[in-house]
Amino acid sequence: MAPMGIYLDYNATTPCDPRVLQAMLPYLTEIYGNPANGLHVLGRKAARAVESAREQVAALLGAQPNEIFFTSGATESNHLALFGAAEYAPSNRRKIITCAIEHKAVLAPCNRLSEKGFEVIVLPVDENGLVNLSDLENVLDGDTFLVSIQAANNEIGTIQPMNKIAHLAHQLGALVHSDAPQAVGKIPCDVNAWDVDLLSLSAHKIYGPKGIGALYVRGGRRSIPLRPLLEGGGQENGLRSGTSNVPAIVGFGKACEIVAEELPSESIRLRGYRDELEAGLLESLPKLRVNARGAPRLPNTTNITLEGIEADAFLLSTPSLMMSTGSACNTGAPEPSHVLLAIGLTREQARSSLRISLGRMTTFEQVNIVVHLFNEYLKQK
Known part of the structure; x- marks a missing residue:
């Protein structure tokens, strides 16, 4: 045995990687200020740490720091992407396309959106878990608002051709979201090469702490309208209110830095x-x-x-x-x-x-x- x-x-x-834990510890014991308070040194140090981590996450994805918004994890990021974008869907674009092997954190919000009047198309996959691009092309039309396809499957590991999926969707003006916590840290993930508009990820899948993740939004807060799920203090540029979890954010950034190297x-x-x-x-x-x-x-x-x-x-x-x-x-x-x-x-x-x-x-x-x-x-x- x-x-x-x-x-x-x-x-x-x-x-949690020991290097990640070491990076987090000072922000649990010494630099415990609220990053929203820039009037004292502990708040300013915490704010700088959050922005440094944002840069580390962005670098791993080939993104810009202003395109990264911290959440509690990929499930929240998926909800923010799907529900947040749906709030601004034009009346003539009420179709959402996803696939049969998506994580329940995508399928469940899609089911809820269907109850709200959206037409949700769930594409089948082949025996290897791949989306047939012809099937996608057949259901894409001018009514399509968003296509949500995972970058890689959590159970069987299938990697989808995200750049081809995005190309087809963008030809008809649809947004593209990818639930990518399984892909990040295991394969190169470049949001520009994939040409996705929204991408979800989690720290605990890449040897970081639990309870922290991010949503990538192409072009930043003002580029793609999203209705916040949480409102209040206006943290994360107004997209995700609530006191920032600085130690976890720092750990997330360090985990991304290590992944990028290794x-x-x-x-x-x-x-x-x-x-x-x-x-x-x-x-x-x-x-x-x-x-x-x-x-x-x-x-x-x-x-x-x-x-x-x-x-x-x-x-x-x-x-x-x-x-x-x-x-x-x-x-x-x-x-x-x-x-x-x-x-x-x-x-x-x-x-x-x-x-x-x-x-x-x-x-x-x-x-x-x-x-x-x-x-x-x-x-x-």
């Missing part, structure tokens, strides 16, 4: 480990299926199906392995993964599926142990 357990659930959340080498390392893991499992477990293997995928993510094996039972009987059966946000839900159903798996196959997501602390030794533990479990069956 693996000592202390092997954590392979990095798509759910990541541990992404190229880390991506190669994790892809190698992921491929080795899949090869080892496929060699010893002939009935195993790797889902979405034919699509461009996140380098750290694999989703496997072992028919006849209950994924929950496997995890409960192998406590040294920490992975998941789907989105962490849906843990405990009785229904099988909507993502796996959307790519054509049966309900039984979906319940026999596991998401394995590698990360910064994953080692090659752990990869070999995982293959061994799968084999040991199946020998007992």
